[in-house]
Amino acid sequence: MTLDFSRNLHYVWALLPEITLSVWAMLVLVAGVTGKHRPGNRQGGEGDPDFGRGADLGWLALVGLLVAAFFNGWLYGVTEVGHTSMIAVDRFRLFANWIFLLAGAFAILISFSYVHRQRLQAGEFYGLILLAVTGMMFMAAARDLIVIFLGLEVMSISVYALTAFNRRDRKSAEAGLKYFLLGAFSTGFFLYGIALVYGATGSTNVVAIGASVASGTARGGFLILGIALLTIGFAFKVSAVPFHMWTPDVYEGAPAPVTAFMSAGVKTAAFVAFLRVFLVGFDAAYGSWYPIMWWLAAITMVAANLIALVQSNVKRMLAYSSIAHAGYLLVALTAANETAAAGMLFYLLVYTLMNMGAFAIVIAVSHQSEERLQIEDYAGFGWSNPLLGVFLTIFLLSLAGFPGTGGFMGKIFLLQGAVDSQLWTLSVILVLTTVASYWYYLRVAWFMWMREPASADQHAQVSAPLPMRLALMASVALILYMGIFPASALGFAQSSVHGLGALGGSLLGLAR
Amino acid sequence: MTALLTAIGYQGWILHALIWLPVLGMGLVLWAEEERAKHIAFxxxxxxxxxxxxxxxxxxxxxxxxxxxxxxxxxPAWGISYSLGVDGISLFMVLLTTFTSAAAILGSFNYIKKRQRAFYALMLLLEAGVVGVFCATDLFLFYVFFELTLVPMYFIIGVWGGERRIYSAIKFFLFTAFGSLLMLVGILYLFFKAKTLLGIPTFAYADLLQVPLTMKEQLWLFAAFALAFSVKVPVFPLHTWLPDAHVEAPTPGSVVLAAVLLKMGTYGFLRFLLPLFPGAAQHPTVVTVMMVLGIIGIVYTAWVAAVQPDAKKLVAYTSVAHMGFVVIGIFALTVNGLQGGLVVMISHGLSTGALFLLLGMLYERRHTRLIEAFGGLGRVAPWFATAFVVTALASIGLPGTSGFIGEFLALVGTFETHRVMAVIAATGVIFAAYYMLPMVQKVWYNALDKPENREFPDLSRREIAILAPMLALMIWIGWNPTPFLRRMEPSVRAVIERVEASNASSAAATSAPWIEAPATPALAPQTDEATPTVALTNESNDASGDAAKPGGGQEMTMYAGGLGRHGPNAAHPMTRTGS
Structure with missing residues (x-):
């Protein structure tokens, strides 16, 4: 099928996964307030202890993701005419969509028990996750700054709500408010950046902006200011230092499954849009944003890894670790070549798996609630729950970038991108901060395996229900597969960035 | 024997088997019952x-x-291949690894009492990783194995170690990882150069040897690689993790650590550092710095060892001293020096491994390792005393033991190029006697004045089974090193030739050694030759065998004139006895 966007119907075809998900989100919402889920209905819905109340809504949402995944696969057979349309139908977007779908599905699978124990409104919870995924997909698909903005808002507002979702928990409400206020502030920067870029280039279409910047018709001052403001907006969303202040608090306060979802999904969405805008739109202005990005990457890696060293709360440690990973990914953005772009996609995929996996085990250890988050609570955990212990060890080793795991291959991929642009100093900073990160990742491992638990029954209540176990097994298998036999995944990532945008193909990877 | 082995296709699968069989064994051990795990592992x-x-x-x-x-x-997209091979340098390291692993596992039967399955599984994983390090002929693969060995060792120290085990484990891990990650950047730099010059992505050792580097590049890369390997060896200022790790590690952990893991560092010197960056390796400043650090390691740690109250810590410090001999032997850049270094590596693996096993047996009997807690044990446990004394003598390098051959050759090799250094280093042999013999005396001789030592049991049959082959090997190498030296010599000579060949070429380029641009035209013909060689590497095993020869045939004839001092007729003090 070929789409030239001459008719509005073509947009429907191009946006089938997004449309499916938004409709499905309404469906889940409605299902959540009717039938046995009707408010005030006290009977029924307790269900299987492994799955808990509201599990049927979770499965319904998962089916929605599956349908969207089907359409996403179907889009591989669809070609677009030209590369300037508002909605991109390219492999870059589709690869990112896989990550979003994965993150959504993973978040739902690890939420069943949590939703049950925390008595959350299942319909709204799963519905909001689907809506957030929709927003993320829009961000990956957009070739227009306004569409990116719309996607960003759909995603952000869903996630704000999800963060504050646990009404009975003060920390959750605080996190939600904090995230919302700071998020709204950064959105202001983003929007103003769009306005200035429009003023400089006369378009909000990323490809048109790229052409204008390349031909030199863009007005320099406006453009630079616009780029700077857009950088701030994106840096906030990917939580790069010094725009990261919200991250630890929000990650710590939000319900754990939401933290997992947010740390993977929101970051991925922000990064893919960041990449498309800067590599396609502002490629010709590389010289002017390269130093900003360089410092952003360097400071993010150093600061986040140093602060993470002293965290004793595991959720907070993982928050700083996610900031550090943003730093590694910014290296790819600084390198701005095709290898780096592919490396970023690959890394985001691996990162989603390993980070959400680690959070899933945090949820299991904390008895599906928000307790037992201190590192001491992990003492002897490995020996009492060997399988979960081994899984967490693999996730931590992968986050640390250790050979044999996908995280290592991802890091190598990022380094390859950096090397192609000859960013030697940045590469050295990356590996040195990685050494620092070994400390805090291994600290969890040493508490798990090398300390004795405070009491014999300390881990008696640790539970990983079946859906969570499924998700964990799948992600461990994928992480090891990508760590040991990475060739196919690498090739897939590499082919996904070929011809990123109309100008992208020619501009990406040019000698600078 | 060879015919029989060829008949079963031994050459084709042995290296794979040595890496993957232990991994398979790891699965079996994990699957087995707790009580049977050790037998299966052994x-x-x-x-x-x-x-x-x-x-x-x-x-x-x-x-x-x-x-x-x-x-x-x-x-394939990054030119990374799973390529294995052995030469005269790695052959002995592989054999040492398989030997030590089996000995260490047998030696841990009584020592490891809890969580046995996990322990033996990690030991087997460690064996696989170390064999991989010594067999890999692809730099990426090498790096993967190099890092992989960290994880099992981290857990072995951290879970089954002594009181300060966690501190020691993390220190060990961070020190080593710090070095090796910088090496990773170095490897990627080489890869990048190779990709630009050869036009194909490749991490193959044979291909990366063809990459011409300016002196400046060589020095930087040398620093990155040398740091990684020096931490592992360990070379003097980077050695502080070693006493901690050794003292806290369980006996088998110490054995494997001393016998093989340290060798990964010096092996890296021989395999990668010298051949890849021959110019930097010959740089006078570099050689002086490495030599001086090696000598400080020998002398300083000998003094430190002499005052240790804990016998295990004493032996740990002697490791640093012995590895110092390896370092000076290697950076003497003579055939004798390199061979001496290699023999010290083997000898140290055997003697220090055996010493740690013996100390573990002492500890199992008395639950202390303090030298003052013993005394006169030789009277109640004569076999134990005999084994200990012979091992200690091999460790300090008494003639007739393997230690002597290694240290003597290393010193001879050093003397050929650096006389003063050799003289200072030789004092280390005396200090070795100074720290080791009083310890032996206080433990095994003197008066049997402590009542708890009267019931000290002698070696059991299992313990004899572990120690006998180790002692036999120490003495065999001590009396007849020729079969060993003969197998090392061609590879060692090739390393030296490669280093000296670069000397000739860099002498020609001294006009502008620090500027990158003029180097390019001079390299053009070399690149042309390199490309077909590279193509062959990926196609046929035989051809790549030639390509892998450090220096390559082409260069060797070109610079044959420069070999003078170490030509085939060079006198070799240790090869008189036989063919």
Whole structure:
């Protein structure tokens, strides 16, 4: 099928996964307030202890993701005419969509028990996750700054709500408010950046902006200011230092499954849009944003890894670790070549798996609630729950970038991108901060395996229900597969960035 | 024997088997019952050892090339392949690994009482990783194995170690990882250069050897690689993790750490540092710095060892001293020096490994390692005393033991190029007697004045079974080193030739050694030659065997004139006895 966007119907075809998900989100919402889920209905819905109340809504949402995944696969057979349309139908977007779908599905699978124990409104919870995924997909698909903005808002507002979702928990409400206020502030920067870029280039279409910047018709001052403001907006969303202040608090306060979802999904969405805008739109202005990005990457890696060293709360440690990973990914953005772009996609995929996996085990250890988050609570955990212990060890080793795991291959991929642009100093900073990160990742491992638990029954209540176990097994298998036999995944990532945008193909990877 | 091995296709699968059989054994051990895990692990590792012994027969001692090479594409997009091979340098390291692993596993039967399955599984994983390090002929693969060995060792120290085990484990891990990650950047730099010059992505050792580097590049890369390997060796200021790790590690952990893990560092010197960056390796400042650090390691740690109250810590410090001999031997850049270094590596693996095992046996009996807690044990446990004394003498390098051959050759090699250094280093041999003999005396001789030592049991049959082959090897190498030296010599000579060949070429380029641009035209012909060689590497095993020969045939004839001092007729003090 070929789409030239001459008719509005073509947009429907191009946006089938997004449309499916938004409709499905309404469906889940409605299902959540009717039938046995009707408010005030006290009977029924307790269900299987492994799955808990509201599990049927979770499965319904998962089916929605599956349908969207089907359409996403179907889009591989669809070609677009030209590369300037508002909605991109390219492999870059589709690869990112896989990550979003994965993150959504993973978040739902690890939420069943949590939703049950925390008595959350299942319909709204799963519905909001689907809506957030929709927003993320829009961000990956957009070739227009306004569409990116719309996607960003759909995603952000869903996630704000999800963060504050646990009404009975003060920390959750605080996190939600904090995230919302700071998020709204950064959105202001983003929007103003769009306005200035429009003023400089006369378009909000990323490809048109790229052409204008390349031909030199863009007005320099406006453009630079616009780029700077857009950088701030994106840096906030990917939580790069010094725009990261919200991250630890929000990650710590939000319900754990939401933290997992947010740390993977929101970051991925922000990064893919960041990449498309800067590599396609502002490629010709590389010289002017390269130093900003360089410092952003360097400071993010150093600061986040140093602060993470002293965290004793595991959720907070993982928050700083996610900031550090943003730093590694910014290296790819600084390198701005095709290898780096592919490396970023690959890394985001691996990162989603390993980070959400680690959070899933945090949820299991904390008895599906928000307790037992201190590192001491992990003492002897490995020996009492060997399988979960081994899984967490693999996730931590992968986050640390250790050979044999996908995280290592991802890091190598990022380094390859950096090397192609000859960013030697940045590469050295990356590996040195990685050494620092070994400390805090291994600290969890040493508490798990090398300390004795405070009491014999300390881990008696640790539970990983079946859906969570499924998700964990799948992600461990994928992480090891990508760590040991990475060739196919690498090739897939590499082919996904070929011809990123109309100008992208020619501009990406040019000698600078 | 060779015919029989060839008949079963031994050459084709042995290296794979040595890496993957332990991994398989790891699965078996995890699956087994807790009580039977140690037996399975031991018999499995013994089987691996027996299999590996065939290498001794199929190895062609007259060739400097990588032998038994196998290649399989792993990540073709980045030119990473799963390529293995052994030469005269790695052959002994592989055999030492399989031997030590089996001995260490047998030696941990009484020591490891809790969580046995996990322990033996990690030991087997460690064996696989170390064999991988010594066999890899692809730099990426090498790096992966190099890092992989960290994880099992981290857990072995951290879970089964002594009181300060966690501190020691993390220190060990961070020190080593710090060095090796910088090496990773170095490897990627080489990869980048190779990709630009050869036009194809490749991490193959044979290909990266062809990459011409300016002196400046060589020095930087040398620093990155040397740091990684020096932490592992450990070279003097970077050695502080070693006493901690050794003292806290359980006996088998110490044995493997001392016997093989440290060798990964010096092996890296021989395999990668010298051949890849010959110019930097010859740089006078670099050589002086490495030599001085090696000598400080020998002398300083000997003094530190002499005052240790804990026998295990004493032996740990002697490790640093012994590895100092390896370092000076290697940076003497003579055939004798390199061979001496290699023999010290083997000898130290045997004698220090055995010393740690003996100290573990002491500890199992008395639950202390303080020297003052013993005394006069020789009277109640004569066999134990005999084994200990022979091992200690081999460790300090008494003639007739392996330690003597190694240290003597290393010193001779050093003396050929750096006389003063050799003289200072030789004092280390005296200090070795100074720290080791009083310890031996206080533990085994003197008066049997402590009542709890009267019931000290002698060696059990299991313990004799562990120690006897180690002692036999120490003495065999001490009396007849020729079979060992003969197998090392071609590879060692090739390393030296490669280093000296670069001397000739860099002498020509001294006009502008620090500027990158003029180097390019001079390199053009070399690049042209390199490309077909590279193509062959990926196609045929035999051809790549030649390509892997450090320096390559082409260069060797070109610079044959520069070999003078170490030509085939150079006198060799240790090869008089036989063919």
């Amino acid at each position: 018999w499995w590792s013994l089987g691996v050892l027996v299999l590996s012994l065939g290498l001794w027969f199929v190895f062609d001692p007259n060739s400097a090339a990588m032998q038994l090479q196998t290649h399989a594409a792993w990540i």
